[in-house]
Amino acid sequence: MSGAQRIVDGLEAAGVTLAASVPDTWIGKLMATVRESTKIRSVDAAREEEAVAIACGAALAGGRGAVLIQNAGLFNCGGVLAGLVDLYRIPCFFIVSYRGDGRDPVYYHEPKGRVTEPTLSAWRLPFAIADRTADLTSQVARGVERAVDSRGPCVLLISGEDLA
């Protein structure tokens, strides 16, 4: 089973009903698998802040929302994270492609990789790095549950190799 399928299995197992996304190369591949799910409504957003608000809307309406974006897109989301997710204490699970870390072969992503974890820490966003050698499905499901239990954000950073 592919890593992408194991991630989607985790979203489904945790009861995610809606996944809002802005793609990059990796997230686009993951979303192709999400679209095959009969349990998760896929929503293509034009910009990442929208995706966060869409997922929050699903949560407020009784579902569970997830946001699938690149780390550059997460950087766009400081305002909506503070003024919506945190202020109103809404569960919001993120899967974020960790571009520019040591595993990314594309050189121009390096600046984003250098600031990803410091930004997550500065914004006090709970996060984990996907471990494809372990139970990725459970890791995803735990991330969703953590967002629900804490009524706030939770981020899982993934790399392209996690999708294989």
Place this chain on the structure above:
Amino acid sequence: MTPRKPLLEALVAMLTPEDVLVSCLGANSRYLPHLAVSAPVFALCDSMGAAIPLALGMALQRPDRHVIALEGDGSLLMCPNVLATVAAARPSNLTALLWVNGHYESSGGQRLPAAPVEWPALATGFGITNVERVRDVPSLRTAFPRARAAKKPALLVVDVAFDPNEPIPPYSERPDEIRARFRIP
């Protein structure tokens, strides 16, 4: 040009418990606690531009409810791209009202960039085909039921007067209170 309050009162009078209302920050959110609204209300006090995508998420999650989003022209000018997202998602149960007064009312009444934004044309260009311009209470009373019955996403562009001396009440509900009270039956 019509002041905001009678337009908002006319809209609220048309809502039912089967609707859901999402309000942008600012005057609408500040007036709503003082009105008898029969629908569940989620009122923002921050996060400009979030009302329409928030309402979209609710509409997709709850297709059995009609979700109405109130957004300001200053907010939508920051992220008009959301109109493309709405058009692509094609919810049959979402109506957005864009309150156009040309000012950032809640931040001190500064003027928006002096660009002649033609909102109906912009929305149509993004793929929202159900767009009407509303200039007074009678036209709102006819346009809103049409939008709600259309079974496709709708945008009502509401021209509203800007009055720097309008006695808008302050925020009277905290976000945690809004969040705790908000339930869609």
